[in-house]
Amino acid sequence: MQELKGKLIADRIKGECLDFVGKYNGILPALAILRVGDKEADIAYERNIKKRFVDFGLEAKDYELPANCTNEEFQEVFDFINNDPDIHGILVMRPLPEHIDEEAMLKKMNPLKDLDGITDANVAGIMRGDKDAFAPCTAQAVVEILKGYNIEMAGKRACIIGRSMVVGKPLSMLLLKENATVTVCHSKTVNIKSVASEADIVVAAIGKAKQISGGYVKEDATVIDVGINVDEQGNLSGDCDWDQIVLKAGAATPVPGGVGTVTTAVLAKHLVDAARLQLNLPEVDDSKDEYIE
Numbered sequence: 295m296q297e298l299k300g301k302l303i304a305d306r307i308k309g310e311c312l313d314f315v316g317k318y319n320g321i322l323p324a325l326a327i328l329r330v331g332d333k334e335a336d337i338a339y340e341r342n343i344k345k346r347f348v349d350f351g352l353e354a355k356d357y358e359l360p361a362n363c364t365n366e367e368f369q370e371v372f373d374f375i376n377n378d379p380d381i382h383g384i385l386v387m388r389p390l391p392e393h394i395d396e397e398a399m400l401k402k403m404n405p406l407k408d409l410d411g412i413t414d415a416n417v418a419g420i421m422r423g424d425k426d427a428f429a430p431c432t433a434q435a436v437v438e439i440l441k442g443y444n445i446e447m448a449g450k451r452a453c454i455i456g457r458s459m460v461v462g463k464p465l466s467m468l469l470l471k472e473n474a475t476v477t478v479c480h481s482k483t484v485n486i487k488s489v490a491s492e493a494d495i496v497v498a499a500i501g502k503a504k505q506i507s508g509g510y511v512k513e514d515a516t517v518i519d520v521g522i523n524v525d526e527q528g529n530l531s532g533d534c535d536w537d538q539i540v541l542k543a544g545a546a547t548p549v550p551g552g553v554g555t556v557t558t559a560v561l562a563k564h565l566v567d568a569a570r571l572q573l574n575l576p577e578v579d580d581s582k583d584e585y586i587e
Contacts, residue, residue, distance in 0.1 A: 295546060310566070311562050315352070323352050325382070325383045325385060325561075326385070327340050327343065328386045329356065333387075339387070340387070343558060346562070372399055382572055383564065383568045385561065410431055416429070430461065431561045432557045433465040433468055435553050440495070440518070451477070452469050453497070454478045455480075456480065456497075463478070496516070497518045502521070514543070518553065519534045530549060
């Protein structure tokens with residue numbers, strides 16, 4: 295079985311980002327990370343982004359507000375970031391506290407700064423197949439891995455287990471754009487195991503540790519494990535039971551070291567694309583690793 299490690303894909307994306315910064319010396323794409331409160335997971339993610347972005351030649355600025363900040367205080371900081379021409383991308387740590395008006399924020403957010411595809415404009419753009427629309431980074435990371443390892447999507451049957459707006463729904467549109475035949479399974483799907491076991495590509499995105507066993511996978515299928523779960527001992531595991539999956543799959547992503555590694559790289563790629571769009575710079579031709587007018 296081929297282990298689809300994320301580092302290979304992340305390194306390629308890193309090269310693209312460094313090429314952009316090198317070509318346009320003096321332009322430093324900048325990300326604003328807006329966090330309310332001090333959730334340990336959010337802080338760890340923020341720290342990882344800032345560390346990775348240094349290696350990618352990009353800038354990440356953090357904007358922190360206490361958990362008991364008012365909605366007015368939050369909106370004021372958001373408006374400042376949203377209107378700052380030196381900030382090219384925004385990442386809001388969600389979910390926000392209940393007293394924060396998230397809908398008001400989404401209506402105001404500049405779609406060109408929406409790196410994680412949460413605005414209506416980007417959601418609609420993904421539905422239309424707009425190449426400049428930003429998809430959620432995790433969903434995009436799945437496609438980047440499949441492309442990076444030359445795993446054929448066109449004409450293949452893909453089964454996504456999970457229908458969230460973060461992965462399942464946008465990923466279904468991205469795979470359709472690649473001409474895959476897509477089935478989305480969820481908690482009300484009858485006999486998910488039977489449906490998944492007929493697919494050439496299985497994407498596990500349900501957020502439950504080791505729920506996807508070998509019975510969900512046909513021989514030599516490709517398995518993409520999006521889940522990141524932590525047990526009581528602090529050990530990471532995916533949504534798939536790795537020990538069973540490896541006996542049947544032709545290729546699979548590990549956890550850790552798979553989709554998560556690429557997700558942060560996609561965020562960096564989106565930031566570069568956002569800066570390019572906002573500054574009306576030439577598009578990057580990924581197939582040739584050069585810039586085209």
